[in-house]
Amino acid sequence: MTKWDKRFLKLAKEIATWSKDPSTQVGAIAVRDKRIIATGYNGFPKGIEDNARTLEDRPAKLRLMVHGEMNMIFNAVEHGVSLKDSTVYVWGLPVCEDCFKGLIQVGVSRVVMPSIEEHGKRWKLGCEFGKCKMEHVGIQVDQYNMYHVWSWDTPGKYMAEDHYNLKQSFDKEHGDEIEECENGY
Numbered sequence: 001m002t003k004w005d006k007r008f009l010k011l012a013k014e015i016a017t018w019s020k021d022p023s024t025q026v027g028a029i030a031v032r033d034k035r036i037i038a039t040g041y042n043g044f045p046k047g048i049e050d051n052a053r054t055l056e057d058r059p060a061k062l063r064l065m066v067h068g069e070m071n072m073i074f075n076a077v078e079h080g081v082s083l084k085d086s087t088v089y090v091w092g093l094p095v096c097e098d099c100f101k102g103l104i105q106v107g108v109s110r111v112v113m114p115s116i117e118e119h120g121k122r123w124k125l126g127c128e129f130g131k132c133k134m135e136h137v138g139i140q141v142d143q144y145n146m147y148h149v150w151s152w153d154t155p156g157k158y159m160a161e162d163h164y165n166l167k168q169s170f171d172k173e174h175g176d177e178i179e180e181c182e183n184g185y
């Protein structure tokens with residue numbers, strides 16, 4: 001993980017906060033030659049109102065939600081930007097069983113995403129499948145632990161307390177999803 005990787009991941013983290021989804025926020029940015037060429041976060045398609053009622057209706061929300069990675073691709077298309085040979089940084093969740101296909105099709109060369117083991121419990125099989133296929137076509141896939149991002153700012157001064165607090169809030173936010181997974185996914 002280079003200094004620039006860390007910088008872009010922090011940016012992806014910031015972009016994830018722009019999502020209105022109350023439970024899952026994913027940010028994605030595509031970078032080439034240290035320049036940001038596209039960004040995206042999860043949200044409803046344009047023109048479809050993302051009011052609190054729909055956002056809380058889980059089945060409707062999941063059906064409507066455009067994932068951060070796909071929105072990044074659509075934003076690039078809208079502006080006529082090629083994502084060929086770019087590195088994509090994802091914050092929030094590992095690349096899922098749908099989005100990996102988009103990333104392959106636009107010619108991404110590297111993906112830096114949250115660790116499947118640590119952050120993708122519910123979608124583990126699909127995420128592993130996608131990772132395997134991305135690697136098969138030559139995309140470099142690097143995984144990182146979102147809990148450890150805090151320690152990047154102060155090497156050697158890693159606060160166990162920060163880790164604990166972040167983990168607590170993550171489990172609280174994603175608790176319903178993890179539970180659903182265990183109950184029958």
Ligand SMILES: [Zn+2]
Binds near residue numbers: 099
């Ligand atoms: Zn996805």
